[in-house]
Amino acid sequence: MEVQTNVKKTVCFFGHHDCPDSAKPLIRQRILELYEKAPNTEFYVGNQGRFDALVLSVFKDLMQEGEKPNFCVVLAYHPDQAPMPDIPFEFTLYPEGIEKTPKRFAISWRNKWMVRNSDTVICYIRHWHGGAAKFVEMAEKKGKTIINLADD
Secondary structure, eight states, rough: OOTTTTTOOOOEEEEEOOOGGGGHHHHHHHHHHHHHOTTTTTTOOOOHHHHHHHHHHHHHHOOOOOOOOEEEEOOSTTTTTTOOOSOGGGGOOOOGGGGGEEEEEGHHHHHHHHHOOEEEEEEEEEOSSSSHHHHHHHHHHHOOOEEGGGOO
């Protein structure tokens, strides 16, 4: 396997709120594959649903194992409004401009930001309706690489 240390890749995650626990090993495998090929890879993940929770648990596991993945929890709400006690502040990102967005549109704004700022989307999409599917379709239209773990 060729390691590309100078390549900067950015990956984001989208998945259904009812994503099964069985997806966790698939998430881990894909993260490690990308991380090993390009150690400079930066990962963006939200914090709203089951899929996001699984992704975050993989990053926590990797950190406990001594790995140092470069990941950020991209917040839709200011940390003062929605604190995250189990995620250290240095692993969060509050995108510039989101503070001007009405609260009811914040998650959508954040997800569009993640699509714009990523090269690759890792997702778990079994049906093509709902929020996760909408943002994966948006990423596909923008020519992003899509890795659908539900296909594995």
